[in-house]
Amino acid sequence: MTRPAVTFRSVLLQDAAVGHLRRSLARNRVAQTYLFTGSPSVGKGLTALAFAATLQCLESGVTDQNALPEACGGCLSCRRIAAGSHPDVTTVTVQGNDIRIDQVRRLQELAVLQPNMGRWRIFIIDPADRLNDYSANSLLKILEEAPPRAIFILLAESPERVLPTVRSRSEQVVFRTPSHEEARRALADASGKPAAQAARCYALAGGAFGTAWRLLEAGVPEAAGVMGLRAAHVAYLEALLAGGAATRARLEAAPSLEAALQELEAARSRVDPGLAAALHAFTRGLVVGVGLPAAFPILFTRLFLEAVESVRKDLKKEVDALIAKQKQAYSPGLLKEIEDQCGAAVSGWAGRQPASLLESLLRWYEDAYHHGFIEDDACLLNLDRKDDIMAVTAARGPAFIHARLQLLHHGLELLRRFVQPALVLEHVLTDIGGPST
Numbered sequence: 216m217t218r219p220a221v222t223f224r225s226v227l228l229q230d231a232a233v234g235h236l237r238r239s240l241a242r243n244r245v246a247q248t249y250l251f252t253g254s255p256s257v258g259k260g261l262t263a264l265a266f267a268a269t270l271q272c273l274e275s276g277v278t279d280q281n282a283l284p285e286a287c288g289g290c291l292s293c294r295r296i297a298a299g300s301h302p303d304v305t306t307v308t309v310q311g312n313d314i315r316i317d318q319v320r321r322l323q324e325l326a327v328l329q330p331n332m333g334r335w336r337i338f339i340i341d342p343a344d345r346l347n348d349y350s351a352n353s354l355l356k357i358l359e360e361a362p363p364r365a366i367f368i369l370l371a372e373s374p375e376r377v378l379p380t381v382r383s384r385s386e387q388v389v390f391r392t393p394s395h396e397e398a399r400r401a402l403a404d405a406s407g408k409p410a411a412q413a414a415r416c417y418a419l420a421g422g423a424f425g426t427a428w429r430l431l432e433a434g435v436p437e438a439a440g441v442m443g444l445r446a447a448h449v450a451y452l453e454a455l456l457a458g459g460a461a462t463r464a465r466l467e468a469a470p471s472l473e474a475a476l477q478e479l480e481a482a483r484s485r486v487d488p489g490l491a492a493a494l495h496a497f498t499r500g501l502v503v504g505v506g507l508p509a510a511f512p513i514l515f516t517r518l519f520l521e522a523v524e525s526v527r528k529d530l531k532k533e534v535d536a537l538i539a540k541q542k543q544a545y546s547p548g549l550l551k552e553i554e555d556q557c558g559a560a561v562s563g564w565a566g567r568q569p570a571s572l573l574e575s576l577l578r579w580y581e582d583a584y585h586h587g588f589i590e591d592d593a594c595l596l597n598l599d600r601k602d603d604i605m606a607v608t609a610a611r612g613p614a615f616i617h618a619r620l621q622l623l624h625h626g627l628e629l630l631r632r633f634v635q636p637a638l639v640l641e642h643v644l645t646d647i648g649g650p651s652t
Contacts, residue, residue, distance in 0.1 A: 221261070221264045221265055221268050221286070221288065221293065221296055221297040222265050222268060222269075222285055222286045222288045222293075223236075223237060223262070223265045223266075223269065223285055223286070224285065225261065225265065226258045226261055226262050226265060227258065227401045227405055227424070228257075228258070228391070228393040228397060228398065228401055228424070229257065229258045229262060229390055229391065231389075231391065232251070232253075232258075232262060232388050232389065232390050232391075233262060233265075234283075235388055236262070236266050236388065237269075237283035237284055237285070238283065240269060240270075240283070240284040241283050241284055245270070245366065246366075246385075246386040247358070247361060247363075247365065247366060247367065248358055248366075248367045248368075248369070248381075248384050248385040248386065249266075249366075249367070249368045249369065249385060249386050249387075249388060250343070250369045250371065250374060250377060250381075250382060250385035250386070250387045250388070251263060251368065251369065251370045251371070251388050251390060252370075252371050252372065252373060252374050252387060252388070252389055252390065253372070253389060253390025253391065253392065254372060254390070254392045255372065255423055256420070256423030256424050256425035256426050256427075257390045257391070257392055257393070257424055257425070258390060258424065258425065259341075259370045259390050260339075260341055260370060260425070261425070262388075262390070263339045263341070263368045263370060264296055264297075264304075264339070265286065266368065267296055267301075267304045267335075267337045267339070267366075267368070268286035268288070268292070268293050268296045268297075269284050269285060269286040270333070270334065270335050270337065270366070271286075271292045271293075271296065271301065271303065271304065271332075271333035271334065271335060271337070272286040272287055272290060272292055272293055273287075273290040273291060273292045273293075274287040274289070274290045291332075292332060292333055295332070301332065301333070302331040302332050303330045303331050303332055303333040303335060303336050303337060304333075304337045304339070305322065305325060305336075305337070305338050305339070306338075306339045306340075306341060307319070307322055307338065307339070307340045307341070308340075308341050308342075308480070309342070309345050309563060310555075310556055310559040310560070310563075313345050313346070313347040313350065314340065314342075314343075314345050314346045314347070314350050315347070315349075315350055316347070316349040316350040316353050318350065319346075319350045319353040319354050319357070320353060322338055322354075322357065323353070323356075323357045325338075326338065326357060326361055326362065326365045327362060329364070330364060334364070335364050335365070335366050336362075336364055336365045336366070337365075337366045337367075337368065338365070338366070338367050338368070339368045339370065340354070340367065340368070340369045340370065341370040342370055342371055342372070343369035343370055343371045343376075343377055343381075344371040344372060344373065344376030344377055346377075346378070351377075351378040351381060352378070354367075354381060355378065355380050355381050355384075358381065358384050359384075369381070369385060374387060393424065394593070394594070395417070395422065395593065395594060395595065395596055395598070396593035396594075398417055398422070398424050398427070399413055399414045399417050399598075401424075402416065402417060402424070402427055402428065402431060405428075406428070406431050408431055411599070412431070412435070413427070413431065414598050414599060415435060415599060416428075416430040416431045416435055417596070418495065418596055418597045418598065418599065418600075419435060419488075419491040419492060419495050420486075420491065421574060421575060421578050421596070422578065422596050426486055429486040430486050430488055430491060433486055433488050434488065435488045435491070435492065442496045442500065443500065444497075444500035444501065444504055444507075447493070447496045447497040447499070447500040448497050448500070448515055450493045450496065450497070451490075451493040451494055451496070451497040452518055452519065452522050453493070454487070454489045454490040454492075454493035454494075455490065455519075455522045455523065455526065455568070456522055456525065456526065457489065457490075458487045458489070458490050458526075459525070459526030459529060459530065460529075461487075462478070462479075462482045462485075462526075462530060463529050463530055463533050465478050466478055466479070466530065466533045466534065466537065467533060469537065471541065471544075472537055472538065472541055472545065472550075472553045472557075473553070475534060475537050475557065476553055476556055476557050476560065479530070479534075479557055479560035479561060479564075480560050482560070482564055483560060483563050483564050483567065494571065494572065494575050495575065498572070498575040498576045498578075498579055499579060499597075499600065499603060501576060501644070501647055502576065502579040502580065502583070502603070502607060502647075503603050503606065503607060505610075507644070507647075511644065512640070512641045512644035512645045513641055515640075515644065516637055516640040516641050516644065517637075519568075519569075519572075519640070520569075520636060520637055520640075523565050523568045523569075524565070526564075526565070527561055527562070527564075527565040530561045530564075531558065531561055534554070534557045534558070534561070538550065538553075538554055569630055569636040569639065569640060570627060570630050570631075572640070573623055573626050573627050573630070573639075573640075573643060574627065576623055576643075576647065577620065577623045577624070577627070578596055578597070579597065579604075579607075580616055580619045580620050580623065581596070581620065582595050582596050582597050582604045583604050583607045583608045583611070583616045584613065584616045584617065584620060586604050586605065586608045587608045587612075587613045587616065588613070619646075619647065622643060622646050622647070623643065626639050626640075626642070626643045
C-alpha cells in the first residue's frame with residue numbers, strides 16, 4: 216500500500232480541524248503558536264506536517280477563489296517534509312521520559328536563524344504534554360521572544376496537560392475522536408482493503424486510527440483460531456524477543472550513529488504486526504479466563520520483564536559496538552550526546568511495554584462495559600470477538616467490570632509515576648485473574 220502524501224487531503228475524519236487551518240491560510244492569518252489537542256493517533260501529527268508542507272510548498276498558489284490552500288505533494292519541499300529531512304521543519308520528541316530542557320534550548324538556537332529552504336522555521340513539539348517544568352518554562356521564553364518567521368505547533372492529548380501560560384499563547388485546534396464504526400469504514404474505504412481486514416487492524420491497534428493504518432500497510436496475517444492462555448502468553452513473549460532481534464539487526468546495518476539513533480527512535484512507534492496480534496491474543500485470554508493459577512501473576516511478570524530487559528541489553532550492546540567502531544568520526548561532545556539519546560530511546564521502548572499490556576487489557580474491559588449499557592455492536596472495538604465480550608459481560612456483571620476498569624486506570628497511573636513495573640503488573644494480574652478454578 217502506498218503511504219499517503221503529506222497533504223491535508225491525506226488527513227481522514229478531521230474535517231473541522233483541517234478546515235480551520237486551511238481557512239486561516241486562505242486569509243493569511245497564520246498564528247505563531249498552535250496547540251493541537253486530541254486522542255493519540257487521530258491525525259494531529261499528520262495534520263501538523265500537512266500544515267508545514269502547505270506553508271513551505273514551492274508550488275503553492277490557488278487560482279480558484281473558492282479553493283483552499285493545499286500543498287502540491289510533489290515539489291522538493293513537500294518531498295523533503297514527507298521524508299523528514301526538510302531543513303526548516305524540526306520535530307522535537309521525547310528522549311527517555313520527557314522532553315528535556317537541552318532539546319528546547321537547541322530549538323531556541325534554530326528559531327533565530329533565517330529559513331534555509333522555505334519561508335518559515337517550523338517546530339513541531341510532540342508530545343507537548345511531556346515537557347517537564349524546566350523545558351516548559353524555557354519554551355515559554357522562546358515563544359515570547361520568537362522571530363516572526365518561526366511557527367510552533369504543539370501536540371498534546373489534553374490542553375490541561377500543557378503549562379497554562381503556554382496554552383494562553385496558543386491558537387487551539389481540537390481533533391475529534393471518531394467512533395469505532397466511522398474509523399473502520401474510513402480505513403476500509405481509504406485503503407481499498409476488505410472491511411473485515413480493516414476491522415481486525417483497528418482492533419489490534421487498540422482503536423488508534425494511525426496505528427491501524429500502518430498495520431494495514433504492513434499486512435496483518437489472518438486471524439488464527441482462539442488461542443489458549445498458556446500458548447498465548449508464550450507467543451507474546453516470543454514476539455517481544457523477535458521484535459527486539461529485528462530492531463537489533465537494523466541497528467547492526469546502520470551506516471552511522473545518526474542512522475542508528477533514527478532507527479531506535481522509529482522503533483518506539485514502529486508497528487509490529489506479530490507483536491500486536493500476540494498481545495491482543497494474550498490479553499483476550501486474560502479477560503475471558505475464569506481464573507488464573509495463583510503463581511501465574513508472579514511468574515509471568517518475571518518472564519515478561521526479563522524479556523523486555525533482554526531486548527534492552529541487546530540493543531544497548533549493539534549501540535556500544537557501533538560507538539566503538541565509529542567513535543573516531545565524531546567529536547567527544549557529539550559522541551556523548553548521541554550515546555545519551557540512543558540510551559534514552561532504548562529505555563523509552565522498554566518503559567513503554569508494561570503500559571502497552573495494561574492498555575490492551577483496558578480496551579477489552581471497555582468493550583465489555585459498553586456492551587452492558589449500549590445494545591449496538593458498532594460501539595465495540597473488538598467487533599470480531601463479540602461473542603467473547605458478550606460472555607464476559609453476562610458472567611461478570613457491570614460492577615465487576617467497572618472495578619477492573621478502575622484497577623487498570625490506577626495501574627497505568629502508577630506506571631506514569633514510575634512505580635516499579637513488577638509491583639504494578641503483579642497486582643493487576645492477581646486481581647484480574649481472581650480465584651483459581
